[in-house]
Amino acid sequence: MQGQRISFARATTTLVRDPVAVILVLAGIFDCLSGNPIHSLLLLTVGFALGRDAIVGRSSEAAPPAPAAPSLRFGPAGIALASAYVVVVGGFGRYSWPATVAVLCPAAGVLLIAWRGDLNQPAASRKLDPIGAIAWASVFVALAIWELTELLLQPSLRTDSYAHPTISVLTDPVLATHLGRSIVLSLWLALGWFLVQR
Amino acid sequence: MTSRQVALGVYTLIVLAGVLLQLNSQRSSSRIPSLGTVFSRVMRTRSGRIGVVAGWAWLGLHFFAR
Numbered sequence: 322m323q324g325q326r327i328s329f330a331r332a333t334t335t336l337v338r339d340p341v342a343v344i345l346v347l348a349g350i351f352d353c354l355s356g357n358p359i360h361s362l363l364l365l366t367v368g369f370a371l372g373r374d375a376i377v378g379r380s381s382e383a384a385p386p387a388p389a390a391p392s393l394r395f396g397p398a399g400i401a402l403a404s405a406y407v408v409v410v411g412g413f414g415r416y417s418w419p420a421t422v423a424v425l426c427p428a429a430g431v432l433l434i435a436w437r438g439d440l441n442q443p444a445a446s447r448k449l450d451p452i453g454a455i456a457w458a459s460v461f462v463a464l465a466i467w468e469l470t471e472l473l474l475q476p477s478l479r480t481d482s483y484a485h486p487t488i489s490v491l492t493d494p495v496l497a498t499h500l501g502r503s504i505v506l507s508l509w510l511a512l513g514w515f516l517v518q519r
Numbered sequence: 520m521t522s523r524q525v526a527l528g529v530y531t532l533i534v535l536a537g538v539l540l541q542l543n544s545q546r547s548s549s550r551i552p553s554l555g556t557v558f559s560r561v562m563r564t565r566s567g568r569i570g571v572v573a574g575w576a577w578l579g580l581h582f583f584a585r
Binding site for chain 2: 339341342344345348352357359360363364367368371374375410413415416417418420421423424425427428429431432435436438447448449450452453454456457459460463464467471474483484485486488489491492496502505506509512513515516517519
């Protein structure tokens with residue numbers, strides 16, 4: 322019983338100090354309540370896996386070192402594949418099953434790459450200047466607060482508003498066309514590639 | 520000024536602030552890191568890395584998937 326209490330306390334401390342897993346699980350719960358079971362499933366799966374990884378990893382003294390980052394190159398074949406992907410998938414209707422599967426596949430792939438990636442890159446170990454960190458955090462927090470404000474000013478959470486548009490509402494006209502969807506998919510893939518390189 | 524114009528104005532200001540920070544980061548004497556450096560720093564831990572990538576994955580699902 323005493324051992325269980327210590328484990329529970331250690332797990333709680335771990336999750337409080339590094340709350341990413343908790344944030345993902347909470348986001349997954351709210352996404353589920355909003356009627357998005359697939360989005361929710363992704364967030365909950367990653368959140369619970371990350372939480373388990375953090376707790377078990379911290380308590381295990383024989384934890385293996387992080388593996389080296391996989392070598393990733395994006396040659397002509399990759400560019401051709403990505404181009405074909407955005408053209409074909411851009412032709413799928415939004416919120417259709419083909420689009421869902423087509424987006425889930427690269428999302429899961431990049432998540433797996435991120436999971437296996439090197440966690441001790443020398444370039445990333447340098448601390449940020451506090452002024453710079455606060456400046457960037459302010460931009461992202463301001464964006465999140467304004468998006469939330471516009472969302473709450475809608476007639477309801479599921480009813481779009483012309484007067485109070487969220488980013489999703491603003492992108493709807495762009496995503497209504499094949500070309501627009503292909504461009505946004507290109508940007509999304511590029512962002513994923515950018516993140517994998519970090 | 521309508522509510523929509525205010526909303527669009529605020530979004531534009533936030534984006535402009537991000538662009539200005541990124542431009543400022545290119546100066547040699549700048550204390551502002553580039554966005555890439557910020558992401559590298561945030562993603563130096565497993566949870567940070569997975570959290571950011573999960574956010575990216577969710578973004579794709581949000582705009583395209585059921």
